[in-house]
Amino acid sequence: MVKFFGNNSNIFWLIEALFIAILCSTFIYIEWLGFTFPLLNTLLGVMGLWMLLKSRGKVWSMSGFLIALFWFWWIALSFRYYGFAWAMPLGMITVASIYGGIFWLFIKIAYYIEKQWKVDTLFLKALFILLFSSIHPFGFDWLKFELIFIDSYFGIEKWQFSMILLAIVCFIKNKCQGYSQKISLILLFLAMDLNISKSSSIDSGIKLVTTYVNIDDKWKPEFEVQQMTNVYTYIEKAMDQNYSIVVLPESVIPKFINKYEDIKDRLKRYSNDITIVIGGLYLDDDGTPRNSTYIFSKDQMQIANKVVLVPFGEANPLPEFLSNWVNKIFYHGAVDYKPSREIYDYKINNTTYRNAICFEATSEKLYKNPPQYMIAISNNGWFTPSIEPTLQKLLLKYYSKKYSITIYHSINASESYTIESGKVLRPYSP
Numbered sequence: 001m002v003k004f005f006g007n008n009s010n011i012f013w014l015i016e017a018l019f020i021a022i023l024c025s026t027f028i029y030i031e032w033l034g035f036t037f038p039l040l041n042t043l044l045g046v047m048g049l050w051m052l053l054k055s056r057g058k059v060w061s062m063s064g065f066l067i068a069l070f071w072f073w074w075i076a077l078s079f080r081y082y083g084f085a086w087a088m089p090l091g092m093i094t095v096a097s098i099y100g101g102i103f104w105l106f107i108k109i110a111y112y113i114e115k116q117w118k119v120d121t122l123f124l125k126a127l128f129i130l131l132f133s134s135i136h137p138f139g140f141d142w143l144k145f146e147l148i149f150i151d152s153y154f155g156i157e158k159w160q161f162s163m164i165l166l167a168i169v170c171f172i173k174n175k176c177q178g179y180s181q182k183i184s185l186i187l188l189f190l191a192m193d194l195n196i197s198k199s200s201s202i203d204s205g206i207k208l209v210t211t212y213v214n215i216d217d218k219w220k221p222e223f224e225v226q227q228m229t230n231v232y233t234y235i236e237k238a239m240d241q242n243y244s245i246v247v248l249p250e251s252v253i254p255k256f257i258n259k260y261e262d263i264k265d266r267l268k269r270y271s272n273d274i275t276i277v278i279g280g281l282y283l284d285d286d287g288t289p290r291n292s293t294y295i296f297s298k299d300q301m302q303i304a305n306k307v308v309l310v311p312f313g314e315a316n317p318l319p320e321f322l323s324n325w326v327n328k329i330f331y332h333g334a335v336d337y338k339p340s341r342e343i344y345d346y347k348i349n350n351t352t353y354r355n356a357i358c359f360e361a362t363s364e365k366l367y368k369n370p371p372q373y374m375i376a377i378s379n380n381g382w383f384t385p386s387i388e389p390t391l392q393k394l395l396l397k398y399y400s401k402k403y404s405i406t407i408y409h410s411i412n413a414s415e416s417y418t419i420e421s422g423k424v425l426r427p428y429s430p
Contacts, residue, residue, distance in 0.1 A: 013059045020055065021066035023048030027148055028071065032390040042152040046188075049145070050168050053125050057107065060125070064103025069096035071143060074386035078313065081215050081382065098137050122172060126165040130158070138311040141363060142395060150398050150422065155193040157402065163191035195421075201372075202425055203351070205244035206408055208416040209234045211252060215381040218254050227254065231278070232266070239274045245348060249412040250279035250291070250358050250379040257294055258282050264301060271296035275348050277410075279357065279377045288338045293355050293377060295346055304344035308360035309337055313382070345371055354405075362395040367403045374407045381413035389414035397422045 027041045052063055069092060076091030110124040133144040146161040154160060167187035174180030211230070217223045231252060238246035257263055257280035267276055275297040282292040282303060291314060295302040309315035314337040343366060344355040352371040360366050361376040376396070380389045389411070400407050401422025410416045418426040 014062065016051070016055065017059050017062035017066055020048055020051045020059075020063040021070050023051065024063075024067050024145070024148060025070035027151060028387055028391055028394065031151065031394060032387045036151050038152050041149065042154060045148040045152060045154075046164065046168065048148070049129065049165065050172070052129070053122060053165075053168055054172060056121075060107045061100055061104040065096045065100030068099035068143065069093075071391065072096070072099075074383045074388040077384075077386055077388075078382040099143065102135065102137070120173075122169055126169050130162055130165055138317045139308075140311050142391065144395075144398070147394055147398055150394055150401070153193060154188075154191045155195075156398055156422075160191040160193070163187045167191070202406060202408075202418050202420055203245070206418075207238040207241065207243040207246045208408055208410040208418070209238075209246065209248045209252075210410070210414075210416040211249055211412045213252075213381065213412055218251075218381070224254065227252075228263070232270075235267075235270050235274065235276060239270070243274060245275045245277065247277040247375055247377065247408060247410040248279060249410045249416075250377040251281060252278060252377075252379075252412065253280040256281045256283040256289070257292075258303065267294070267296045268299045268301060272299055277348075277375055277377070279379070284338065288335065290338050290340070291357055293344075293357060293375075295348070297348060302346055304346060304355035305340035306337070306357040306360055307340045307343055308363045308365055309339050310359045313359075315339065343368065353408075356407075361407070361409070362392060362399070364399075367399055367405070370403050370405050372405060374405055376407055376409045377411075378409065379412040384413045393417070393419075393424070397424070 023044050026044050030037060030041065052060070055063060072095050073092045075095050076088040079085060079087050079091055106128050107121075107125075110121045110128075113119050113124060114121050129145050133141065133146065135143075146156045146158070149161070149164070150156055154164060164187070167184040170180050170187065171184040211234075213227065218227070231248065234248060235246055253263065255263065267278070270276060275295070278294050278296070280292060280294055282290040282305060284290065291306040291309070293304040295304065306314075311317050316336055345352050346355065347353075351373060354366065354371055354374040356366050356374050356376040358376070358378040358380075361374070361378070366374075378392070380392070383389075396407050396409065396419050399405065400419045404421065406418065406420045408418050417424050
């Protein structure tokens with residue numbers, strides 16, 4: 001191929017970068033298609049990292065751009081709901097360019113370090129990939145290279161991922177000599193996931209509701225009555241089926257629930273027979289909105305506000321003068337949501353659950369000193385149809401495995417599920 005295109009061919013380096021991005025992204029699309037192939041994910045993941053570590057210059061930078069494009073193209077789909085559908089391609093390129101720029105900046109620094117202090121860029125690139133999960137552009141932390149191995153024969157802990165990278169570095173550095181192959185194989189063996197799955201501890205008394213409400217209709221006043229009727233129907237059906245807890249998705253009630261006594265009173269009455277965990281909005285006395293979970297149990301109400309807000313979607317991470325301009329142009333002057341300062345845990349029937357609302361369930365911050373269980377609620381309607389629900393599920397599998405936490409996840413616009421020890425144990429139908 002090199003002979004055909006030539007070493008300096010623009011086509012060749014683009015093809016190389018594209019191939020690297022495909023290898024590092026295939027695990028997402030296999031999951032999206034509904035299949036799990038641990039052997040394939042293992043082989044393609046190692047091959048993708050091997051090619052990425054060997055790449056230099058513009059291939060390295062373009063690989064970062066294309067990997068981000070394959071992982072995050074769906075982010076721009078939300079533009080269609082703000083009247084900017086024409087800007088979706090621009091949004092996709094912008095997101096990918098941010099990551100491509102990070103890769104470009106790093107490789108420039110790496111070459112400088114190599115020139116000044118004779119440190120091989122191969123080791124620097126391995127260190128960069130290992131630590132990349134700590135880089136959060138605008139607070140967005142979904143690009144974790146160890147996620148590639150969530151459904152493979154390797155573990156996803158940092159030390160296991162470092163063994164994989166070290167094995168590849170050893171293999172490349174010693175040009176496939178016999179002893180280097182043996183060392184690489186030993187390192188790869190050390191990185192294998194040898195944990196034996198524990199017996200299931202999921203609560204069969206929890207009903208996770210899946211809804212399919214279109215974002216275009218969700219906030220229209222003429223659909224409010226029907227949406228509220230649907231909510232009450234879901235709760236009554238769960239009661240008839242003798243569930244002890246029913247969980248409904250993020251903002252399934254498109255109102256500031258704390259301002260509607262009739263809604264609160266009806267949910268409190270239901271809560272004498274079934275505990276209700278439900279997504280809705282909350283309005284502070286000063287008019288600041290919050291994204292919240294309401295917990296109704298035994299005629300009592302608790303409110304758990306969101307801690308980690310979606311960058312740009314709920315809170316603008318830009319400086320104030322730019323933030324106000326962006327909100328005015330793209331969000332019709334809407335004010336940012338306000339995050340809670342404290343992570344919220346609540347008890348139901350003597351079991352403690354961590355509250356998580358959509359994006360924050362995929363944030364490392366929410367897993368600080370976690371209890372054994374989490375109840376997460378999401379609204380994926382902003383980004384469907386796309387791979388976003390799949391990538392979200394893979395991230396929850398990653399955190400469930402890493403922190404030994406069982407996650408009950410109720411969703412709008414994609415299937416709800418329960419995850420334990422990194423495995424999806426129980427899907428749910430609407």
